[in-house]
Amino acid sequence: MPPASPLQSAAKLHQQQDLIPVDSDSQVVDTRVLRIVDANANRSLEGLRVIEEYLRFVLDDPHLTECCKQLRHNLADRLSVIPASQRFMARDIAGDVGREITTEQEQKRPLTESVLVASFQRVKQGLRCLEEYLKTLNAPNTPQLESLRYEVYELEKSVGITFHSQQRLSDARLYVLMDGGDNEQQLISLTQRLISADVDMIQLRDKRLEDGPLLERARLIRNLTAGSSTLFFVNDRPDIARLSGADGVHLGQSDMCLHDARKIVGTEGLIGISTHSLEQALQAVGDGANYVGVGPIFPSTTKNFDTFPGLELLNSVALQISLPVFAIGGIDQHNLPQVLGTGCSRVAVSGAVLQADDPDRMAQAFQLQLQA
Structure with a gap:
């Protein structure tokens, strides 16, 4: 077996320094992965709530509102595979290098529909990150997260077509x-x-x-x-x-x-x-x-x-x-x-x-x- 490269050795040492116990059996998990999971769990749940408010108060659509609400609850249930306490222990807001990074576009939402579009993008990206990084933890709910992501695609389709149809047939x-x-x-x-x-x-x-x-x-x-x-x-x-x-x-x-x-x-x-x-x-x-x-x-x-x-x-x-x-x-x-x-x-x-x-x-x- 060829010797590990300096970069691989450094990464391994860094990983060993960023582990915390997950349960009483002394299993450990990389805190950096937990930070990613925590950030994207919050991002996805928050995005779904923003979408839900649009469907409830702007589109005034009980059916689509219920669909979104159920998705949000299902996601929270899937995320329970990682105890919230572990996410909290790994959370490091002060040390988040991306906290102050924003774009001009993020600060502008000319229409309520702009909020809706941005929120769908946030949820889809967040779910993909959760799906990929939870694989490194051997989390059992990863396939279910993939299913949820496709449900979000379907919801986005229904919302988009409903909005478009309202405009065409107003x-x-x-x-x-x-x-x-x-x-x-x-x-x-x-x-x-x-x-x-x-x-x-x-x-x-x-x-x-x-x-x-x-x-x-x-x-x-x-x-x-x-x-x-x-x-x-x-x-x-x-x-x-x-x-x-x-x-x-x-x-x-x-x-x-x-x-x-x-x-x-x-x-x-x-x-x-x-x-x-x-x-x-x-x-x-x-x-x-x-x-x-x-x-x-x-x-x-x-x-x-x-x-x-x-x-x-x-x-x-x-x-x-x-x-x-x-x-x-x-x-x-x-x-x-x-x-x-x-x-x-x-x-x-x-x-x-x-x-x-x-x-x-x-x-x-x-x-x-x-x-x-």
Whole structure:
């Protein structure tokens, strides 16, 4: 065996001088590693708390707040493998050479979102440091820390998509679902009337048309909505949405999964999910949906349903998530106040507008109620 280098010998001597007992069996651990563990445990826990406060008071999202809180408690539990007393004994604030090292960027947070972004970075970096240095102590919870780090990645994704979706759909209140019409001229006329009535979102939902005609209809609507404030979505078909240049796609529970649809429509395409239970709505948040449709709320004149989760479900979803929520199913001007009473201010309608004698005037009437 070759002789140890001077650097290796010095490191070994230094390590021997920085050991403290961990328990009554006289096991010892490098205090320098304990200092790293202590600093990054504090960094990670503090960062999660900062994130939690944003989710609670800024995003106002009970579901994501609970997810973050559970992560924080799980991390504290994983860290219990190193007794707090040992961390305290190794802590040396006065001797921390990095204590006074700061950057100008750290002193500036122009937006509350800047605090959120910086905190996520702090937590991820802290968890990686914990994961790596605890390996040198043969800590049994290292794999669980890796799992927690991936959970933080998932939380960051859900928070980021929720924030982005709120921005993209901030003014969207009225979502009108329509078929491809009997002919192109009829479709063009109706689409133009809806756009002039300031309908926020239009969805092409047609089970009759073959792929070719469906794509042609989708491209017509896209051309008409381009340059307007009206967003255009295609029902069920990410491929048609992508080829037509639509703003997004809407998927049902039995359609292509969101993960696969995202590969088709890309990162700029919006994806909505139909949900019929609170569990499905929460899953949609985790999967990365940009909005959820919740229903059916009432019996519909355009689609048959076996059950009606109704206003109770809508209220539960509206109270739990801050992702944009659209109530759907049998909504008209008469029962709209009941929908608004749940805290949901977005609706998706079809027959109530399209079967009216004057669709654009009915759409305007809906907008007045929704914006009141």
